[in-house]
Amino acid sequence: MNVQTPTLGIGLFQPIVSKLTRHSSGLVVAMVVLFSAVFLYGAFTAPNFMTLFNLKTVIRDAALVGIMAIGLTFVTLSGNFFLLSMKETAALCIIAFATAMSAGYGFEISFLFSMVIAIAAGVLQGLLIGLGGNPIVVTLGAAGLFFGIGSFWSDNLVVSFRRPHGAEWLGTGSFLGLPNITVAFIVIAIVAELALRYTNFGRQVYLIGANRAAGRATGHENLSMAIKVCTIASVCSAFVAIAFAAQVSSAHVNYFSSSFGSSGDMTILVIATVMVGGNSIMGGYGSTIRSSLGALFISAVDNMMVLHDFNSGPRVLAVGLMIVFSIIVFALINRGRRVQE
Numbered sequence: 001m002n003v004q005t006p007t008l009g010i011g012l013f014q015p016i017v018s019k020l021t022r023h024s025s026g027l028v029v030a031m032v033v034l035f036s037a038v039f040l041y042g043a044f045t046a047p048n049f050m051t052l053f054n055l056k057t058v059i060r061d062a063a064l065v066g067i068m069a070i071g072l073t074f075v076t077l078s079g080n081f082f083l084l085s086m087k088e089t090a091a092l093c094i095i096a097f098a099t100a101m102s103a104g105y106g107f108e109i110s111f112l113f114s115m116v117i118a119i120a121a122g123v124l125q126g127l128l129i130g131l132g133g134n135p136i137v138v139t140l141g142a143a144g145l146f147f148g149i150g151s152f153w154s155d156n157l158v159v160s161f162r163r164p165h166g167a168e169w170l171g172t173g174s175f176l177g178l179p180n181i182t183v184a185f186i187v188i189a190i191v192a193e194l195a196l197r198y199t200n201f202g203r204q205v206y207l208i209g210a211n212r213a214a215g216r217a218t219g220h221e222n223l224s225m226a227i228k229v230c231t232i233a234s235v236c237s238a239f240v241a242i243a244f245a246a247q248v249s250s251a252h253v254n255y256f257s258s259s260f261g262s263s264g265d266m267t268i269l270v271i272a273t274v275m276v277g278g279n280s281i282m283g284g285y286g287s288t289i290r291s292s293l294g295a296l297f298i299s300a301v302d303n304m305m306v307l308h309d310f311n312s313g314p315r316v317l318a319v320g321l322m323i324v325f326s327i328i329v330f331a332l333i334n335r336g337r338r339v340q341e
Helices: 019-023 026-045 052-077 086-102 106-130 135-154 180-198 200-210 212-217 222-248 266-276 288-307 312-340
Strands: none
Touching (some): 026 288, 052 222, 052 288, 086 135, 180 200, 180 288, 288 312
């Protein structure tokens, strides 16, 4: 039984620095070099890209997607592929939070109310997946259910709450010159990585993701693990929803869909972040730090394209190309590894 442990500081994609040349063909190396060259050219020719203010903007923009991606990473590492209900979970939770805030319940009660809903959503999906349901089918069905509840609850209207309110510190506040949501992203990334590397739960995530049979043999069933990781992902989605609602003082079920985002559907962005970060979609290999770096990379690409005056179409296309690129690199690396074995 061989369970690989993640290492900090590894680059983007699947280990580009040391293992890329060892387990892959020259085509993979050429693809990565070409992609990197295109990115560097675009970055250094974009006006004001390398300024301190713009770099802070890149990190801030990466925070929301990055926090969701950290949650999804637990699901992927455990061998349960992806949750295709990330944005719908966020949509339901943002309606719950804004409704409670508009009713005057305050930040603390509204926060807890949204988190209870997120936990229920995660447990439901994890239970169905753990009992043998296909993760794709289960989470697609859950996505429709959550979005439908959110739409019915809000009558598909914007739910607003007045300023000032108790959530402003999270939405628009700052600490040591950084937006609070950026600080939260950094803290969550560190805590999540430490949990994966140094706790029994983290080791179980890698064990079950790498080898289900070995996990069962050691008493670690996927049922309880699926519930735990899906709940973590749902809670991360709820946190992002609350932070976004705190920033704009309103909520709508479409806030995380492509109709409101110039860089595409939030679920697709989160999946792209996990894949570009170099996490194995089959489970057992990767880290939340990789996903965090993936979020920063995608945010930097999007920022670069904005500075080059690209509209939403090419930016959405870039996200799709990054997903395809990641799939090709994964496939070539795995094929190279099998050949050498």
